Amino acid sequence: MKTLEDRRVEAELGRVCEYMTRDVIEISATDSLAHAVRKLKSADVSGAPVVAEDGHVVGVVTLTDLFSIMKHPTVTADTGPFLRRENTLGELAVRMGLRVRDVMSRDPVTVDAYAPLVTAAHLMVSHGVNRLPVVDENGRVHGIITRDDLVEAVARAAQG
DSSP states (O other): OOOHHHHHHHHOOOOOOGGGGOOOOOTTTTOOHHHHHHHHHHHTEEEEEOOOOBBBBBEEEHHHHHHHGGGGGSSOOOOOOOOOOOOOHHHHHHTTTTTTTGGGESSSOOOOTTTTTTHHHHHHHHOSSSSEEEEESSSEEEEEEEEEHHHHHHHHHHHO
């Protein structure tokens, strides 16, 4: 049961839809790893929802996920520019036959747009994630809420 203080905090912070990003890039589960990296970098984000052909969210992929295969023993550490890392990733992924579906986090934790922001914060903390796809009642992407969005909401509430 929620206390009066819990309800006050929920009311002060608002709902997920007030802080989520609505224009979300989506990554296809069948995209190549290099293509996914380029999409994330061009949108200047570090992660995005992964969607199936029918538009349902099936995972989340981050730059960390994508570059994790570069720890493969056949690849040496690359300290050069990002493009060289992307090319190395692309070559390695082709050799290994990898797609986004092979490195994404599956069974993503999602949140409803009208859920209290506090609910999103609890979900992020309890599942150890930095972003939540915001989905509609059919499981399709409606937006995304990130840890940075939560920080912004708290800062605005503190300014009162």
